Amino acid sequence: MARGISTKCIHLEEDEQCSKNYGAISYPIYQTATYAHTGVGKSTGFDYSRLQNPTREHLEKIVANLENGIDALAFTTGMAAITLLMELFGPEDHLIVDADLYGGSIRLFHNVSKKNGITFSSIDCHKEDVASYVNEHTKAIYIETPTNPMMNVTDIRAMAKISKERGILLIVDNTFLSPYFQNPLDAGADIVVHSGTKYLGGHNDTLAGFLVTNREDIREKFRFLIKTTGAGLSPFDSWLILRGMKTLGIRMERAQQNALEIAEWLVRQQSVTKVIYPGRKEHPGYEVMKKQSRGFGAMITFQLESRDFALSILERVRMIKFAESLGGVETLITYPVTQTHADVPEETREKNNITESTLRMSVGIEDIKDLIHELAEVFGETEEELYGRKES
Numbered sequence: 001m002a003r004g005i006s007t008k009c010i011h012l013e014e015d016e017q018c019s020k021n022y023g024a025i026s027y028p029i030y031q032t033a034t035y036a037h038t039g040v041g042k043s044t045g046f047d048y049s050r051l052q053n054p055t056r057e058h059l060e061k062i063v064a065n066l067e068n069g070i071d072a073l074a075f076t077t078g079m080a081a082i083t084l085l086m087e088l089f090g091p092e093d094h095l096i097v098d099a100d101l102y103g104g105s106i107r108l109f110h111n112v113s114k115k116n117g118i119t120f121s122s123i124d125c126h127k128e129d130v131a132s133y134v135n136e137h138t139k140a141i142y143i144e145t146p147t148n149p150m151m152n153v154t155d156i157r158a159m160a161k162i163s164k165e166r167g168i169l170l171i172v173d174n175t176f177l178s179p180y181f182q183n184p185l186d187a188g189a190d191i192v193v194h195s196g197t198k199y200l201g202g203h204n205d206t207l208a209g210f211l212v213t214n215r216e217d218i219r220e221k222f223r224f225l226i227k228t229t230g231a232g233l234s235p236f237d238s239w240l241i242l243r244g245m246k247t248l249g250i251r252m253e254r255a256q257q258n259a260l261e262i263a264e265w266l267v268r269q270q271s272v273t274k275v276i277y278p279g280r281k282e283h284p285g286y287e288v289m290k291k292q293s294r295g296f297g298a299m300i301t302f303q304l305e306s307r308d309f310a311l312s313i314l315e316r317v318r319m320i321k322f323a324e325s326l327g328g329v330e331t332l333i334t335y336p337v338t339q340t341h342a343d344v345p346e347e348t349r350e351k352n353n354i355t356e357s358t359l360r361m362s363v364g365i366e367d368i369k370d371l372i373h374e375l376a377e378v379f380g381e382t383e384e385e386l387y388g389r390k391e392s
């Protein structure tokens, strides 16, 4: 019987002989750089931790299992994973990338990958005719769904159909939903990217990244590249992500439930001009998400009536923190214009409707009544003061 996702976050079937690791319930941290050989030409399977380490390998197997891939590789950060991924491509290669991506990915593509001779077409994959951008040099389509921060939803199966017909790769950054809510490989993607710093780790305490694939040829290239370039995750950080992942299921469920309530609350605020949450039926991507995902996640983007009001919210939150990042147990509010998307060219930002009055919230797992209470205070006080000032 196929095991459920929450079980797969905790247990690896192949590791279930009790005698292993003295029966330790928590997987040990093998804090070692190198390994002794039992003889010339013999190996325990581990030779040097840049290549592989038992703790990292255990984590990689759990992530591969969750994404239904044949292999997963754990990196020091999400950006290290994407940087290694770009080593699959070289001069004259062309990639179709979504226009609304994580800011760090845009910065990497335009400031680092370009100098290696790779060219990009940034398009709105959820609404443009993606196939018409494929040319003889095109090697891959790279998407996030939902996107960061505008929460556009792209049909993964539709992208996979194009990539299969044209013999190119489909790469999906699955950070926003985690494998608990979405499995792009099952929908036809070739490679899945994760920032493990976010939901997988889940506690805003550790950076990590992953690449997952179900293709033998790609797995071989990745294994060669990680041993050559050396950004594999350390044993201790691997253990921290392993520990965080044990509660992935209950964290995702709770965060999503909170997010839905907050989205509905935001809709009722006069000072909020737009609420973008794909779990609301009004969201244009709602139906596609129902088909390709098991949930909608806990990220909300919203527009305020003015820049001043947006800034005042950032200054007034107390329990909710004004901070970059997402996917942890703590609720965070981000200002995309100066934080995650500061290095994205202004014209791109404007095209994506990321304005100075746009805020993004990563909803955590606190008690919903406390979150709403704080939001009510933050919004209420500010509105009152703003209007008080206007009147006087």
Ligand SMILES: *Cc1c(COP(=O)(O)O)cnc(C)c1O
Binding pocket: 077, 078, 079, 080, 102, 104, 105, 144, 148, 173, 175, 176, 194, 195, 196, 197, 198, 207, 208, 209
């Ligand atoms: C954070 C993030 C990344 C980069 O991951 P790091 O761990 O911060 O390097 C990539 N993609 C998405 C969608 C992210 O949110």
